[in-house]
Amino acid sequence: MVSSEATGEAPGGGDDQVQALVAECGRRARAASAGLTEAPDQVVDAALGAMAEHLVAAESRILAANQQDVEAAGAAGMSPALQDRLRLDAARLKGMADQLRLLAEAPFPARETPLRSLPGGLRLAERRRPVGVIGANFEARPNVTVDVASQLVKSRNAGVLRTGSAALTSAEALYRHAIAPGLRDVGLDPDLIQLLPDASRASAVALVRQTDLIPLVILRGSGDATRSLGAEAARHGVRTLAHADGGGVLYVDAAADLAVATRLLVAGLDRLGVCNRVNLLLVHRDLAGEAVPHFGSAMAELGVRASLPPHDHPVGYEWALDSGREATVTIAEVADLAEAVAIANTETSGLAATIVTEDRAAAERFIASAIGTGVFWNASTRLLDGFKLHGVPETGINVDHVPGPRGPVTFQDLYLRQYVVTPAGQSGGLPD
Incomplete structure (x- = not known):
């Protein structure tokens, strides 16, 4: 996670500063992603299991951070229903840890699937490749920090995460005490998951403008704000998986x-x-x-x-x-x-x-x-x-009317399809 102190930029600073902060997070995530892409399945799953253990071990520190968010939200007049979304307790932390363990046990989809023979002694296969770096902008629900980070790790994608100010203290505690140490325990670079320290609107806008660094952004939340981010992303050629409305x-x-x-x-x-x-x-x-x-x-x-x-x-x-x-x-x-x-x-x-x-x-x-x-x-x-529905956490629910992942989006959806054509008998275990 890039801190505002490390970059000399204050949270909520000028748009240029925020743009630079988000871009730096994208660069760090991309640089760290190679180790995750190449990691064996058992290392990826071990990282998720380690996150679960750290989540339980750091219960008191995480709940103390969350209490700060809940008290601030109450003082600011947040409604009881939204405070309920924000609040963590021992039972919810245990549920989050249990979900991480279940995700670690979920089978990986095949990296390569043989399709058919082609003329000229060739074979066609479909390969799944990570997107690279995926952004995520989500509402004031601290558990989503872990949900999204874990889905990205399981799909071998790096990520840049942004949440609102109401949940930022909780999200930072979850990152520092569970996500980062879980990755570090198994030899993965914690930089592959970045949590933006800036909760300003400018950081959300900057997140959907990183055309080269962050080509896909998950947008969670309801209302015009999320729809406007989707429109901004489209203007910059950034694809989104958007959840703007519910009910x-x-x-x-x-x-x-x-x-x-x-x-x-x-x-x-x-x-x-x-x-x-x-x-x-x-x-x-x-x-x-x-x-x-x-x-x-x-x-x-x-x-x-x-x-x-x-x-x-x-x-x-x-x-x-x-x-x-x-x-x-x-x-x-x-x-x-x-x-x-x-x-x-x-x-x-x-x-x-x-x-x-x-x-x-x-x-x-x-x-x-x-x-x-x-x-x-x-x-x-x-x-x-x-x-x-799937037995694993989701990154969000996509309600778009276009081909691609729709409904609850999980790690199995966060990939790019690649066609591979090779001489028969020469493609990574494809049958002759």
Whole structure:
């Protein structure tokens, strides 16, 4: 990690200084990446295991740093839901360590896959190559520092990470006491993961302008700020995996079991500051008279407010990061399944949508029509998560409508495809 003291630049300094700081982090990460690219699988996995051990051993120091962030956030008026995202405790640290160990046990995808024979006695193979240096800009959730760093290491990519000021003290503690020593323990250069010491907006902009040093940036967070970073990256030829908006949709069909619907509604509201929570509840008009008051009562017991028609906001408005109003769910009546799908597809981010129904045909129509990154039948939208679906942490959830990794992005997605053509029998173990 490059410190502002080492470069003579103050956090939040002029744009030129911040640009130079980010570029220096990119250069250091790139210089250190060769050792990771060449490292045997067992060394990479050992680094992840060592991070887990250091995470547990440094619990008191990490939690003390996190407490500083939480207290500062509370004094600044951060909402309880966002403070919950920011807060670490012993159980969450243990969960992070457990995820690191599981990631270490996850099999690596094949580096080279034979495809077919070509005319002239040639063989075609597809090889997976690391991107090189990947940037990441993420919200005030300290665990994401470890999630992203570990996914980059597992995929043999170096990284430059940036988080906001609310979580920076926690992120620095996680880097110093777990990530860096875990890499050092197995002989890898800690410089291959850089954590920007500058949390200014200028550093986020600079991160997506490093065309030659950082060709891909993961953008996490909700709202216009993330979208504007994506646009800035495009202007500089930097590719992004962007998660700008979230919000899960729960559609209660005419053939729904209301007990199941209530259970899924409650399950989708266990944490209000996350992107895959229930954000929009759509109810078939045949059930609305009975179901809407019932759902309103269930939500009230959780301290969650129902936003009922006529709405003074877009139907798909995301509440998770609306400080002070995050404990809200929009409820709307729909005429039928087709209207529910149309709303999910056009009025929301397209993150995840659930249908609650006992009618298999209805469920199949919903699954065939919903275009979001995740579609569920009688299951919670909270399952739209890298760890819950794949058993490994995610770097983020990509909601773009383009080919490539979509939905929860994990280490298996962070590679470049390369075609290799060689004489038959001369390509790295390819069968003759």
